[in-house]
Amino acid sequence: MGNADRSRSAILDAAAALFAERGYTATSLADVGLKAGVSRGTPGYFFGSKAALYSAVIDRCCDEVRQAVRSGRTRAMESGRSPQDILAGAVGDYFDFLHAHPEFVRLIERAALGGEELPDELQPAVTAGREALAAIADEVALDPSPGGDASQLLLSILSLCWFSVIHADTVAAAVGVPLATDPDRERRKAHVIALVRAGLAAPARPAPPTRKKASHV
Amino acid sequence: MGNADRSRSAILDAAAALFAERGYTATSLADVGLKAGVSRGTPGYFFGSKAALYSAVIDRCCDEVRQAVRSGRTRAMESGRSPQDILAGAVGDYFDFLHAHPEFVRLIERAALGGEELPDELQPAVTAGREALAAIADEVALDPSPGGDASQLLLSILSLCWFSVIHADTVAAAVGVPLATDPDRERRKAHVIALVRAGLAAPARPAPPTRKKASHV
DNA sequence: ACCCACTTGCTTGCTGTTCAGCAAGTATGG
DNA sequence: CCATACTTGCTGAACAGCAAGCAAGTGGGT
Numbered sequence: 257m258g259n260a261d262r263s264r265s266a267i268l269d270a271a272a273a274l275f276a277e278r279g280y281t282a283t284s285l286a287d288v289g290l291k292a293g294v295s296r297g298t299p300g301y302f303f304g305s306k307a308a309l310y311s312a313v314i315d316r317c318c319d320e321v322r323q324a325v326r327s328g329r330t331r332a333m334e335s336g337r338s339p340q341d342i343l344a345g346a347v348g349d350y351f352d353f354l355h356a357h358p359e360f361v362r363l364i365e366r367a368a369l370g371g372e373e374l375p376d377e378l379q380p381a382v383t384a385g386r387e388a389l390a391a392i393a394d395e396v397a398l399d400p401s402p403g404g405d406a407s408q409l410l411l412s413i414l415s416l417c418w419f420s421v422i423h424a425d426t427v428a429a430a431v432g433v434p435l436a437t438d439p440d441r442e443r444r445k446a447h448v449i450a451l452v453r454a455g456l457a458a459p460a461r462p463a464p465p466t467r468k469k470a471s472h473v
Numbered sequence: 474m475g476n477a478d479r480s481r482s483a484i485l486d487a488a489a490a491l492f493a494e495r496g497y498t499a500t501s502l503a504d505v506g507l508k509a510g511v512s513r514g515t516p517g518y519f520f521g522s523k524a525a526l527y528s529a530v531i532d533r534c535c536d537e538v539r540q541a542v543r544s545g546r547t548r549a550m551e552s553g554r555s556p557q558d559i560l561a562g563a564v565g566d567y568f569d570f571l572h573a574h575p576e577f578v579r580l581i582e583r584a585a586l587g588g589e590e591l592p593d594e595l596q597p598a599v600t601a602g603r604e605a606l607a608a609i610a611d612e613v614a615l616d617p618s619p620g621g622d623a624s625q626l627l628l629s630i631l632s633l634c635w636f637s638v639i640h641a642d643t644v645a646a647a648v649g650v651p652l653a654t655d656p657d658r659e660r661r662k663a664h665v666i667a668l669v670r671a672g673l674a675a676p677a678r679p680a681p682p683t684r685k686k687a688s689h690v
Numbered sequence: 691a692c693c694c695a696c697t698t699g700c701t702t703g704c705t706g707t708t709c710a711g712c713a714a715g716t717a718t719g720g
Numbered sequence: 721c722c723a724t725a726c727t728t729g730c731t732g733a734a735c736a737g738c739a740a741g742c743a744a745g746t747g748g749g750t
Contacts, residue, residue: 260695279587281498284739295697300741302695362586368643369496369579369586407649408664412633414644419632426585427631432624447625454671477729501705512731517707519729 260302266292267299272313276362280310314367317360324353340456344449351417351445355435361421409455416448477519483509484516489530493579497527497587531584534577541570557673561666568634568662572652578638626672633665 270291274283285306286296303309328349332342354361420428424435434440487508491500502523503513520526545566549559571578637645641652651657 263695279496279498281496282587285741286739297697297741298695301697304741306740365582365586368640369582370494370643405664408661409668410648411637411645411650411661412664412668414648415632415636416629419636420628423585428628431627431631433628444625444628447622447629451626451629451668451672454674455668457671480729502707503705514707514709514732515730518731521707523706 263292263294263298264302267294267302267309268313268316271299271309272317272359272363275310275313276359276366279366285309314363317363320357321360328353340453343456344453347413347417347449347452348445350413351441351448354417354421355441358421358424361418365418365422409452412455413448413452416451420444480509480511480515481519484511484519484526485530485533488516488526489534489576489580492527492530493576493583496583502526531580534580537574538577545570557670560673561670564630564634564666564669565662567630568658568665571634571638572658575638575641578635582635582639626669629672630665630669633668637661637665 267288271283271288274287274291285299288299288309289296292299299309300306303312328346331349332346337345420433420435428435433444435444484505488500488505491504491508502516505516505526506513509516516526517523520529545563548566549563554562637650637652645652650661652661
């Protein structure tokens, strides 16, 4: 009958899409089977359990990320440019990568939000996802003092690239930043890179005090 | 006999916490009842349906946000400082507010992420959540030219403040930015504000090209 | 004949919703 | 003061639907 590998990867694809779109709990194995063009029970047949399927999906995502990070790294090293330019290039590449894989971003975002009834045995998978991020961190770090400006800037880079993927057609649209077309994204990318460059040049100074809120609720 | 208002708000509190922590689908009305200290059937008794309960939770969140935004706005107007300082203060306040209400952030983040995790009749509630964000956007905006530098910077501000709440003990920790204590958060806030100030000073220039990826997957 | 990929039927447990009922109050009338 | 009728807040059992997991199949290729 049908090819097992083809079915496996079809199921993996379908599951990744559905988990990213609806979340783990809201996705049934029957849905996955339907989307993958197989029967209700086939996902369970191949992966044993829903949790294992999810784990496989996360693993595959992390592998892809690791690969992309690695290739991006070697590329950045080869070009013998200034650290600022290398960082700017890396930021741009990261931005492009995330925007090319929104499904991955949503998947990891859901995992990071956590809770969502992820069985305990998946915690390793989630940790792997975090490690992939941490790897990016290591590659880019200039001054690895923890809690220092380098870490802060790195976190800012991640924030800037991450957010506009997740909230491209909600928040971004609401505040007047279109991200639908390629030129739109290029504009956004240019802004992010400019911000990062500016942040590289200007180290943090103590800001004027902002009143602390003793908020209720 | 029990007080109805007390029960209602206990249920609302419990539901908000659980929806934020686990997501909509992964939270059962029985869980809500248990956490609220009432019986399994009471949430349904008061709110009619799970969807309506969720809607009520979102509504309450949005009200709180609107109120905070309004008060923050008047405060920013009163102090007759320079635009840069006003913006810096607003960013700081926004940062503080989000970090003081992580539950709200996670709730809205889930709403923004989750297309079909929620039944269709809740779409209005989700839209309301997004509008709350958009409202914040409007209040903070200085120069409303759409797609221009102001919008870009505003989106960056939202990204920077938002991200560190959601990923405080995952990504941030992984890249070496602690956010557990108050001084930690103050350091982060100072960095964000410094970045924004730097971005205010340096308008975007065309960046050196970063090779476009023809990525598979 | 046998394996391999896959399907279908069934069980079991959980979840939302409904509902009859109960306990604690409040109003009414004597 | 008390008894009766009625309302309100809340409970827990019953019901129906769905989803995961298992087991017994089907069927084609070798």
